Amino acid sequence: MNNECVSETVGDYVVVRLRGEVDLSWSQQVRKAILTALGATGKVGVEMSEVSYIDSSGIAALVEGLQNARSKGQQFGLVGVSKAVMAVLQLARLDRVFPIFPDLDAARAG
Amino acid sequence: MPDGVDERRALDFLAELVQALALSTDLGKTLSMALGRIADFMQAEAASMFLVDPVSGLIECRLCVGPVDIVGLKLEVGQGIIGRAVAQNTTQIVRDAQTDARVNVRVDAETGFVTRSIICVPLTTGEGPIGAIEVINRRGGGLFEIEDAVLLETVAAPAALAINNARLVDSLVEQQRIRRELDLARRMQKMLLPKRRRGKFPLIGINLPAHEISGDFYDYFDLPDGRIAFVIGDISGKGLDAAFLMVRVASLLRWSGKDGLAPAQWLARANNESCQTLNEGRFVCALVGQYDRNDGSVVFASAGFPPALLQGAKGFETFIADGPPLGILPDIDYGERRLTLGDDALYFFSDGAIDAREAGQQRIGNEGLRDMIARHTGLAPEPRLRALIGDLKRMQLADDTTVLLLQEPRGTAAQILLDLPFPARAEELRRVRARLREALDTQGVGPELRDRLVLAVDEACTNIIRHAYCGNCDDKITLRLTRERDMLAFELRDEAPAVDPEKITSRDLGDCRPGGLGVPFIRALMDDWQLEPGTDGKGNVLRMRKRLHSDGDTETNT
Numbered sequence: 001m002n003n004e005c006v007s008e009t010v011g012d013y014v015v016v017r018l019r020g021e022v023d024l025s026w027s028q029q030v031r032k033a034i035l036t037a038l039g040a041t042g043k044v045g046v047e048m049s050e051v052s053y054i055d056s057s058g059i060a061a062l063v064e065g066l067q068n069a070r071s072k073g074q075q076f077g078l079v080g081v082s083k084a085v086m087a088v089l090q091l092a093r094l095d096r097v098f099p100i101f102p103d104l105d106a107a108r109a110g
Numbered sequence: 111m112p113d114g115v116d117e118r119r120a121l122d123f124l125a126e127l128v129q130a131l132a133l134s135t136d137l138g139k140t141l142s143m144a145l146g147r148i149a150d151f152m153q154a155e156a157a158s159m160f161l162v163d164p165v166s167g168l169i170e171c172r173l174c175v176g177p178v179d180i181v182g183l184k185l186e187v188g189q190g191i192i193g194r195a196v197a198q199n200t201t202q203i204v205r206d207a208q209t210d211a212r213v214n215v216r217v218d219a220e221t222g223f224v225t226r227s228i229i230c231v232p233l234t235t236g237e238g239p240i241g242a243i244e245v246i247n248r249r250g251g252g253l254f255e256i257e258d259a260v261l262l263e264t265v266a267a268p269a270a271l272a273i274n275n276a277r278l279v280d281s282l283v284e285q286q287r288i289r290r291e292l293d294l295a296r297r298m299q300k301m302l303l304p305k306r307r308r309g310k311f312p313l314i315g316i317n318l319p320a321h322e323i324s325g326d327f328y329d330y331f332d333l334p335d336g337r338i339a340f341v342i343g344d345i346s347g348k349g350l351d352a353a354f355l356m357v358r359v360a361s362l363l364r365w366s367g368k369d370g371l372a373p374a375q376w377l378a379r380a381n382n383e384s385c386q387t388l389n390e391g392r393f394v395c396a397l398v399g400q401y402d403r404n405d406g407s408v409v410f411a412s413a414g415f416p417p418a419l420l421q422g423a424k425g426f427e428t429f430i431a432d433g434p435p436l437g438i439l440p441d442i443d444y445g446e447r448r449l450t451l452g453d454d455a456l457y458f459f460s461d462g463a464i465d466a467r468e469a470g471q472q473r474i475g476n477e478g479l480r481d482m483i484a485r486h487t488g489l490a491p492e493p494r495l496r497a498l499i500g501d502l503k504r505m506q507l508a509d510d511t512t513v514l515l516l517q518e519p520r521g522t523a524a525q526i527l528l529d530l531p532f533p534a535r536a537e538e539l540r541r542v543r544a545r546l547r548e549a550l551d552t553q554g555v556g557p558e559l560r561d562r563l564v565l566a567v568d569e570a571c572t573n574i575i576r577h578a579y580c581g582n583c584d585d586k587i588t589l590r591l592t593r594e595r596d597m598l599a600f601e602l603r604d605e606a607p608a609v610d611p612e613k614i615t616s617r618d619l620g621d622c623r624p625g626g627l628g629v630p631f632i633r634a635l636m637d638d639w640q641l642e643p644g645t646d647g648k649g650n651v652l653r654m655r656k657r658l659h660s661d662g663d664t665e666t667n668t
Contacts, residue, residue, distance in 0.1 A: 021543070024572045025536035053543065053561075055568050056627035084561060091562070091634060092627055 019050040022058030031061035049080035131272040154245035161241035190214030204228040233270035292322035325352030326512040343396035373411035384437035393435040422454040455517040462511030488637035488655035528591035566635040569628040578606035
C-alpha cells in the first residue's frame with residue numbers, strides 16, 4: 001500500500017483521506033493537509049481506514065489538528081479508524097480525546 | 111589616652127592589631143604579641159587575658175605580660191573585676207584599686223604586686239562574653255582615662271572575633287576527625303562483606319548503609335561438599351552499637367554454618383549462642399540457606415527476617431519467616447524451606463528496603479518491591495540489582511538496606527535475529543519496520559505484540575534521526591535484534607554526537623499535546639530500556655528489552 005494523503009470536499013465537510021504507513025518521512029505533509037483543511041472549512045475529518053501504521057509524529061499531527069479546531073470552535077474527528085491506528089491511540093490514551101466516527105456519514109452528522 | 115599621643119597613632123596601632131588578628135595562623139602567638147603591644151601602647155605595667163572555660167565555667171588567665179605571671183589563675187564568673195566584666199558584659203574602670211571593693215586583693219597579697227588602677231573590658235561575641243582583657247597600672251603612676259577604656263574596647267572586639275573563629279575551626283576539625291574515623295569504620299565493615307565473585311556466580315549482594323556504618327550484613331561461602339552457603343542479617347537498631355554487633359553476629363553465623371549444618375539447625379545453634387551473648391533487648395533477624403548448583407535446589411530458614419521473594423515465570427511467591435529473630439528465646443525449632451530454583455530469582459531484602467518510601471508517601475512494602483523487581487525483569491541479575499538499588503536510593507531510606515539475590519546467570523548465547531544497518535533517513539523506516547516484523551514473525555510473536563514492538567523501535571529510530579543526528583543524513587543506524595531464551599533484546603547503535611540520557615525529554619501519557627510521545631511509548635511497550643555511550647565514546651547505544659511469555663504474547667503495562 002502506497003502512502004497517500006488526499007483532501008476531498010463533501011458539502012461543508014472536508015475529509016482528509018490517509019493511506020499507508022504514517023511515519024516521520026511524511027507526517028509533516030499530513031500535518032499541513034489537516035491544517036489547510038481546517039483553514040478552508042469548519043468541519044474536518046481524517047479518514048484512516050486504510051492506514052496500516054502510525055507513529056508518534058503522525059499522532060502529533062492529529063493532536064495539533066484537534067487543538068487547532070477546538071480553539072476556533074471547529075469540528076474535528078477521526079473517521080473509520082483502522083485497528084492499527086486504534087491500538088496506538090489507546091496506547092497514547094487519546095482514544096477518548098478524539099471524536100471517532102465509524103464512517104463519513106456519521107462524521108458529517110456530527 | 112597617653113599624653114602626647116595623637117589619634118593618628120592610635121588608629122595606626124589599632125589597624126595593625128586588627129590586621130594581625132585577622133591574618134593570624136597561630137592565634138596563641140598573635141594574641142600574646144597583641145597583649146604585649148597593648149601594654150606598651152597604653153603604658154601599662156601589666157596586662158592579661160582571661161577566657162571562660164566552656165567546660166568548668168571558670169574564667170582562666172590564658173596570657174599575661176608584666177612582673178607577675180598569673181597564667182592559669184582561675185576565677186569564678188562575677189568574682190573580682192574580671193569576673194564582673196564577664197558577668198555584666200561591661201567595661202570596668204578602677205581608679206584606686208586599694209580602696210575599691212570590687213578588686214580582688216588576694217593576688218596582690220600573694221605576689222607583692224600593688225594594683226593601683228585597672229581597666230578591664232569583656233571579650234564579647236554574638237553568644238555573649240567569652241573572657242576579658244585587663245590592663246593594670248599606668249607606668250609612672252598616672253591614671254587611666256576614659257579614652258584608654260575606649261581604645262581597649264576597640265582592641266577587644268577583633269580579639270574576641272579571632273578567638274571565636276579559632277574555636278569554630280577547632281570544632282570543625284573535630285567533626286572532620288570523627289567523620290574520617292566513621293569513614294574508616296565503614297570501609298572496614300565493607301571489607302567484611304564477601305567479595306563479588308567473578309564469572310557466573312549465582313549470588314550477588316548489595317548493602318546500603320543508612321548512615322556511615324551498617325547494622326545489616328550478608329555473606330556467602332563455599333561448603334566442603336561443593337554447595338554454597340548464604341546469610342543475610344539485620345541487627346535491631348542502628349548506629350555504632352548495632353554496627354559492632356553486626357561484626358560479631360556475622361562471624362557467629364559464618365562459624366556456625368561452615369560445616370554445612372541444615373539451615374534450621376544452623377539458626378538454632380546461632381540463636382542459642384546469641385541468647386547468651388546479646389543483651390539489652392538486642393536481637394538479630396537473619397536468613398541462612400544453602401544452594402546446590404548441581405541440582406538447583408535451595409534450602410533456607412528465616413529467623414524473623416522479612417519475607418523472601420521468589421520471582422518465576424508465573425509471578426511472585428512469598429516465603430515468610432520460619433521462627434522468631436535470634437537472641438530472644440533459646441531452644442527454638444526453626445522451620446525450613448526447600449525449592450528448586452531453575453531459572454527463577456530468589457530475593458532477600460532487609461526491612462530497610464521494605465520501609466523505603468517515596469517522598470511523602472507510604473512505605474513501599476513487599477508489594478512495592480515486587481512492582482520494582484517486575485519493572486527490571488528484563489535485565490540480567492547484576493544490572494537488575496543495580497537498577498533496584500538505584501530505585502531504592504531515589505527514595506527515602508530510613509534504615510540500612512541490603513539485598514541478596516540468588517539466581518543462576520543465564521548461560522546460553524544470544525541468538526541474532528536481525529542485524530540491519532541503514533542510513534539515518536526517515537524514508538528508510540518503512541523498510542526497517544517490514545524487516546523487523548518479519549524477524550518477529552519467525553519467533554512466533556503474536557501480531558498485537560509484534561506491532562507494538564515495531565512501534566517502539568520505530569519511535570526510537572525517529573528520535574535518533576531527529577534528536578541525535580538532528581535530521582535526515584546518510585550516517586548509519588544499526589538495528590540488532592537478539593533473543594536469549596524468552597528475552598528479546600533490541601539494540602540501536604548510531605554514530606551521532608553523544609546524547610545525555612538525563613536530557614531526554616518525556617511526558618506523561620495522560621497529557622494531551624502534540625509531540626514528546628516517543629519515549630513514553632518506548633517506556634510503555636518495553637520491559638526496560640537504557641541509553642549508553644557507544645564503544646570508545648563514539649555514538650550512542652540504545653538497548654530495549656522485552657520478555658516473551660510462553661504463548662509468545664504478553665501483557666503490556668499501558
